[in-house]
Amino acid sequence: MKILVIYSHSYQSQSVSNRTIIDVLSRQEGYSVRNLEELYPSGKIDVQAEQAALLEADVIVLQHPLFWYNVPSLMKHWMDEVFTFGFAYGDGGDKLQGKRLVHSFTAAASPQDFSEAMLGASTGAIEAACGFCGLTYSGYVHTLGLLPLTNPNCEAEAKAHAHRLMEHIRGLKG
Numbered sequence: 001m002k003i004l005v006i007y008s009h010s011y012q013s014q015s016v017s018n019r020t021i022i023d024v025l026s027r028q029e030g031y032s033v034r035n036l037e038e039l040y041p042s043g044k045i046d047v048q049a050e051q052a053a054l055l056e057a058d059v060i061v062l063q064h065p066l067f068w069y070n071v072p073s074l075m076k077h078w079m080d081e082v083f084t085f086g087f088a089y090g091d092g093g094d095k096l097q098g099k100r101l102v103h104s105f106t107a108a109a110s111p112q113d114f115s116e117a118m119l120g121a122s123t124g125a126i127e128a129a130c131g132f133c134g135l136t137y138s139g140y141v142h143t144l145g146l147l148p149l150t151n152p153n154c155e156a157e158a159k160a161h162a163h164r165l166m167e168h169i170r171g172l173k174g
Contacts, residue, residue, distance in 0.1 A: 001030055003169060004057035008036040008064045008075035017106045017146040017158035018065055024162035025063070032057075036074045043074060045081040051095070054082070059100045059169055060135070062126065065146075066107040069122045079129065088133040097134035100172055101126070104140065104165050106158070108147035138172055141165045 005025055009018050012035075026033045034053060040046075054060060064072050071079075086092045103126045107114060123140050130137035143161040148154045 001058045001169075001173065002056055003028075003031045003059045003061060004053055005031060005033040005061045005063050006036065006075065006078065007033055008072040008078070010037075010067065010072045010074070012037055015065070016148045016154045017143070017161070018063065020155050020158035021063060021104075021106070021162045021165070024159055025061075025165070028166065036078055040074065040078075043077060045078055047081050047084070050078065050082045051084075051087055054099070055095060057099060059102060059138070059172060061102045061104050061165070061169070063104045063165075064106075066105050066109075066122055069118060070125070083129070083133055094134055099135055100138040101130050101135045102138045102141065102165070102169060102172075103127075104161075105142050106146045106161065107142070107144050110145045110150075114144050139168065141168050 007022050009015050025031050064075055087095050127137045141164050145151055146154050
């Protein structure tokens with residue numbers, strides 16, 4: 001199974017948890033990581049390269065920290081540019097059908113400050129986009145409270161997140 005991780009973080013130099021998650025995933029056989037900020041520092045997306053990467057994948061993972069209950073701006077821009085008419089939807093837009101998408105995210109907010117309604121708001125748009133593009137939404141993996149200023153265990157919790165994500169993906173077989 002080929003797993004494509006689309007990763008975005010607006011403040012990568014400050015990241016502890018997402019950097020740790022990506023480090024773990026990038027060392028796994030069958031996993032390929034596309035770091036949007038490294039690939040596209042100017043924000044100009046190579047649509048053909050991104051669509052080709054998606055076509056090769058069996059499972060697509062969107063990995064990111066939450067920013068205002070949403071994906072980072074470059075990931076949203078990536079979706080706008082890559083999920084195009086004729087590719088992801090519309091006439092001939094069936095290229096993503098049959099592929100699975102897993103939403104994987106972290107948040108600095110503590111579990112006590114993150115309600116079920118907030119969780120639904122954070123995952124709902126991704127689930128809706130999957131349906132529109134013919135992707136199979138295959139759930140989410142999240143970890144809350146990953147703010148290094150208040151949580152000295154961020155790195156360990158991020159590694160645990162990466163392992164829960166890999167276990168989730170292994171459970172998708174069949």
